[in-house]
Amino acid sequence: MVESLSQALAQRVLVADGAMGTLLYSQYGISHDFESLNLTNGGDILKIHQAYIAAGADIIQTNTYAANAIKLSRYGLADKLHAINEAAVSLAHTAKVASTRPVYILGTIGGIAGSTDIQDPQLLTAEAITKSTVQQAEILVQTGLLDGILLETYYDLAELKAAIQGVQAITQLPIIANVTMYEPGVLQDGTSLATALAELAALKVAVVGTNCHLGPYQMNLALKNTQLPATTPVAIYPNAGLPNMEAGRLIYDGSPNYFESYGEIFRQKGVRLIGGCCGTTPAHIASLVKGLKNRTPVVPTKIAPKITPKVAVEQEIQGTHRFLEAVQTQKVALVELDPPKTLKTAKFFEGAAALAAAKVGAITISDGSLATTRISNVALAAQLKLAYGVTPLVHLTTRDHNLIGLQSEIMGLASLGIDDVLVITGDPAKVGDLPGATSVYDLHATELISYFKQYNQGISPTGRQLGRHCHFVVGAAYNPNGRTLENAAKAITRKVAAGADFIITQPIFDPQIAKDLAAILAENQITVPVFVGVLPLLSNRNARFLHHEVPGIRLSAAVLERMAAAEENGTERAEGLAIAEELVDVICQYFNGVHITTPMQHVEISKALATYIQAKNKVQIS
Incomplete structure (x- = not known):
């Protein structure tokens, strides 16, 4: 036998x-x-x-x-x-x-x-x-x-x-x-x-x-x-x-x-x-x-417990995450800036300084938005922190970095004390200015969130001890345009389960979306702060471009009609801001957070909208 x-x-x-x-x-x-x-x-x-x-x-x-x-x-x-x-x-x-x-x-x-x-x-x-x-x-x-x-x-x-x-x-x-x-x-x-x-x-x-x-x-x-x-x-x-x-x-x-x-x-x-x-x-x-000298099994040797000597640990750098604390009790405006496409950075830093002076909740810096070549957002964030005393919220895509690069970026952010991060998938490389570039996507955005959380435990995704704990607060992106409520619940729940501390949505142009999103979050007992996206429109042409050509953004028929009428009346800029303020009014009924995407480097518009949001608080963000 x-x-x-x-x-x-x-x-x-x-x-x-x-x-x-x-x-x-x-x-x-x-x-x-x-x-x-x-x-x-x-x-x-x-x-x-x-x-x-x-x-x-x-x-x-x-x-x-x-x-x-x-x-x-x-x-x-x-x-x-x-x-x-x-x-x-x-x-x-x-x-x-x-x-x-x-x-x-x-x-x-x-x-x-x-x-x-x-x-x-x-x-x-x-x-x-x-x-x-x-x-x-x-x-x-x-x-x-x-x-x-x-x-x-x-x-x-x-x-x-x-x-x-x-x-x-x-x-x-x-x-x-x-x-x-x-x-x-x-x-x-x-x-x-x-x-x-x-x-x-x-x-x-x-x-x-x-x-x-x-x-x-x-x-x-x-x-x-x-x-x-x-x-x-x-x-x-x-x-x-x-x-x-x-x-x-x-x-x-x-x-x-x-x-x-x-x-x-x-x-x-x-x-x-x-x-x-x-x-x-x-x-x-x-x-x-x-x-093999023979096939006789050997009893495993008893190993004495290893005594690890005490090692001096590098001083931990911990951010205050001011915007995340403030949003618990106040209406908070986050404002996104795109890094420059050229090496002319004066306008970017002037705009960032103006927003910081206006006491916005945080300045968020995109990571190659629309897959367009721009200055490294981490480099700009470091300069803002060191030269201007502003600690921004940095976007990090899974599109541009493989597993090695992502971990290097995470450790680099930790070493700079930049702890506020928004994890995003990123637009496919083929939609950008270098369509021959390759999208990496070694990780899903949800997986990258869990990576950050592992670094917070002082452990790299390979299991290596890092010498100190990190203190990342990690946001997740969500696109509410064209999604069913059931999909919204699943997507956000999955990201929160991975460790997302807050959610930032794509810009919306229909106030009903904000109402529906609030309802589904309440129904599913999702309590993390949500910053609903608003993008002030500059012109009718700008509105049509966003609606027809930008992934993840859809304008309502009413908004498109209003911007077309404003073009005839020569009031496009004012109408765009009015539409944004109306959206903010509804958003602030259900949420404490708004995420403003600065349109084409027009910081003055974002600043005006942020001020409008802050006016809804009895006490401004300090």
Whole structure:
């Protein structure tokens, strides 16, 4: 009788296979939707399974890492969900039965949370992710050909725990649960690897471990200070190392021989299952097998608690967030200024100084509005703070920065003591003055809000300790034009749940929108301050341009008619301001906050409207 996977793990150290996706990428020139190859290139997948078995792997995993409904939808393959997963299991089983020694098959399911190539945030809610994971697990399990389930590359510990519980509800197959570290020994939320493994072991899975992102050296470094669970086997799946970029392709060129010593190193640490992740090949697995002196399990060494010496902490810089305090009791006007398109900055700073003198709640500085090239808003914010004593509210888009750049921007803002931020997605690059530019969108705006909140805990999104806590107050943008009330509630609730401290809306031109928005916020018990957008119109031409050509802005028919009539009467500027004041009157009945977008650098108009708003208070903002 062939022993089960659990029995085998109890008796000896097992070796798993290595990468599938990066192997297909490097050897076959395939760069995406690897899972669809189960249907179109099954022979290639079978050869890879056979190569790993020939290299000495005791365990192979199905080519199903991203074969869930959410990720398959990126390529229009959601309708192939069952077929792709079933074919993957069949191919692995074919390789297994052809082997002359025992081989075990794991049905692979990859982490989903934080996927940067999925644009619909509704697909990335915790509920949607767990549902998709369980759905995939059911398909894999129903084949009846698996020896276990592998949950791998989970950066989010909460997601992995939910996945474990969901899979346990449908099967008794052994589960291998692997978290992924950004930094050796720590997860992205600052949780130590030891704590994560202990929490996973408490869920009664068969194996707990870690895979991906780090090579064997850093994996070993992480284990040095990690107390491994005493009664639950541990798995390690390191990458081949760091990749190089050659001719636009990622190349892993780490020597397979380098892996030879690490098989025994990991066994001596108490690891029971050793495999490979990104960049590893059958040659790497053969080296692991060769390097193992024997397969006898080693009891994990007891690690003494680490005593962290006290380190001098840099003095924390904390803003007062005056506008957010004032809006609790008064009508507050925020005024947005666009950075100049040229290096002539005098008018910008003169306007900012005038608004500061008028005691507006805050000056907000846009970040490449309409995807147009402008001076860095962070540079201008620093000058306002240092030279004028004005601490502005800075916009930050997900359009222009990748994950590395966004984190650099966040740390730069913290070092400057600029703590008031509005997170926005940003208009697509193709609508701007450089249509050949690329929109990045590594993160959704909602995800970026949560990043800021993590920095407030003194932890970077990679889990690195920052040396001090940050004090960001983060706003979220919302466009109420053309949205249903149901969508409004969902969008704002999602952003508040991520940590948004306030909301700034796109400009509105219909007072009914303000009334409807107030009603839906009250109905859903959303209590964060909301600054409703107002954009004073300069002319009929300006009104028509905004209505027809600017994304996210729509004018009511009544406003368009009034501006057309004002053009004939030569009173466009006055009519535009009157319309803005009428909107403010309604907004202030339901909200304490107004966000004024300065029209084409006409600061005098924004200042006049801000003064109009302040006049509604018995005591002006101080």
